[in-house]
Amino acid sequence: MTTVTAQRFREFKMPDVGEGLTEAEILKWYVKPGDPVTDGQVVCEVETAKAAVELPIPFDGVVHELHFGEGDTVDVGTVIIAVDTDPGAPAGEAAPAAASAAEPVAEPVAEPVAVKAPEPEAPKRQPVLVGYGVAASSTKRRPRKKAAVPAQAGPELNGRATVTEPRPLAKPPVRKLAKDLGVDLAGVTPTGPGGVITREDVQAALAPAAPAPAPVAAPVVPEPVPSVQPSAPSALETRVPIKGVRKATAAAMVASAFTAPHVTEFVTFDITRTMRLVQELKADPAFAGLKVSPLLLVAKALLVAIRRNPDVNAAWDEARQEIVHKGYVNLGIAAATPRGLIVPNIKDAHAKTLPELAAALGELVATAREGRTSPGDMQGGTVTITNVGVFGVDTGTPILNPGESAILAFGAVKEQPWVHKGKVKPRQVTTLALSFDHRLVDGELGSRVLADTAAILEYPKRLMTWA
Structure with a gap:
């Protein structure tokens, strides 16, 4: 049996x-x-x-x-x-069966077949990753697609012959590329192994055909011109595939730059008092074990400025043609990693005390450097800070993180001659640059946010009086 x-x-x-x-x-x-x-x-x-x-x-x-x-x-x-x-289990008892290209033909059964009752299913498990659900396991491999059958197929196919056009062979990424470029794969000449269409084949299909050479009466033999042959490209070039975080960042920045109309404003000011406060906080017992940096106070100053000007904390909903004002601030911090630039954010940063903000900022930076930032930490941001000053850069015109309305660039802090109390003295000076989406943030609102942030950092006592 x-x-x-x-x-x-x-x-x-x-x-x-x-x-x-x-x-x-x-x-x-x-x-x-x-x-x-x-x-x-x-x-x-x-x-x-x-x-x-x-x-x-x-x-x-x-x-x-x-x-x-x-x-x-x-x-x-x-x-x-x-x-x-x-x-x-015995070797041949439950080996995975290879799917056949042809349909199976039923064989006569000489005696009744006893079918073993299915074992009870195991209890469902809870998802362990963001967006990950446990799917029921498959007991068979996916059947292979039936090969196209020629119209002149003989009677041995039991009348099941169909006339179909063979589907061009290409991997999913190549199919997506062809779709994005509007290229019909049926008209592409494959050069890959086994007749597979490659990315190069799709790109070649876009290139215009070379025009036929014009007829000439007689061949013209040009004078030999001495030339210097360039070195082989392989010896001087290194090619790195664009994928993962860097690919996503590039696509997001292009989409942002050509979707949201950017406006960038700048302010240069005396940050000496804030730099002194940083040194004082480092010795404060409330910040024991925490990293206190100028970036921490810039973040706090921006949060206070947003509280004073809440309309800047918004998003543009193109589908519904609405401006979405947000009653929370998920503060993004741009972080450079070996895999590319990422922007994790501190959830509900507006509700944190200064020590809590310092702890969250330290954890965010450490996790990003280790390459362990989770996808959830990079979703839902509302406003971002990018610290270009750590590279010695004075300022820049930052591009908005998609879905956000503003991004603040914090430049290098340098000692410069500055008029202080009527006299020219050496002071610590820096520049802030604020880019904002001009569809929902006009010049007046953007200017107030930038001016308030700078005013707090110039006189940090305003962290208490304005908060």
Whole structure:
């Protein structure tokens, strides 16, 4: 009597770890085929367009197969690893069956077949990552697509022949590129292995055809001109793929620059008193174990200025044609990392005391430098600060973080001659630059926010009187 047993090989798909992301790059595998794994064990690290994230496996077993290697970019929902959940079973009892291109033909059964009752399902697990839900495991591999059958197929195909146009072979990223560029893949000549269309093929299809040379009466032989041949490009050029955080940042900045009309205003002022206050706070017991820097007081000054001018803390809703005023401030801090520029934000920064703000700022910067910023920490920002002064830069014209109305650039603090109490003296001087979305922040509002921020930093006692 034949018994049908449950398939023991389970597949784990690339989850959406960033609320709507479509792909992720596998940075590192922590396991290999043959390694035992347990429920909740981290098996790999992936990089999305927002952050690097570690992925845990949701079941026990032994690694059967890794479907992708390190450095591969994988679409969300694609199987990345298969696990044998019953490695002690006989070798041929539940081996994964390869999907056949042809439809199966039913065979006569000589005797009744007893079907083993399905085992009870395990209780559903709670999601362990942002945007990650536990999907039911598949007991079969996805069937391969049926090959196109020629119209002249013979009777051996049992009348199931259909006439279809073969679908051009291309990977999902290439298909997306073709769609974005308006290129019909059916008209692209493939050059990849096995007739696969590559990115270069799609880009070549956009290039205009070279015009036919005009006929000439007689060939003209030019005089030889001595020339210096350039060195091979490979010897002088290094190419780095644009992906992950850097790719997302580039797309966001282009979208912001060409969507929101930017206005940038500047103010240069005496920040000497604030620099003295920084030194005093470092010795204050309330800040023991915390990092106190000029950036901390710039952040606090901006929060007070926003409280005095709340209309600047808003967003433009293009779909509904509305301005969304926000009663909270999620303060973004631009941070440079090896993977590119990211902007995590301090949630509800407006409600924090100065020591609480110092603790949150220190944790945010440390996490970003370690490359462990979660996608949730980079969502929901309302206003951003970028500290270009740490690079010795005086000022700049910062580009808005998408979805936000303003961004403040804090320049370098330098000792300069300054008129103080009627006399020219050496003072600590800096420049602030505020860029804002002119659709919802007019010149008067933007100017008040910038002037208030500078006024607080010039006379930091206003942190108490204005707050």
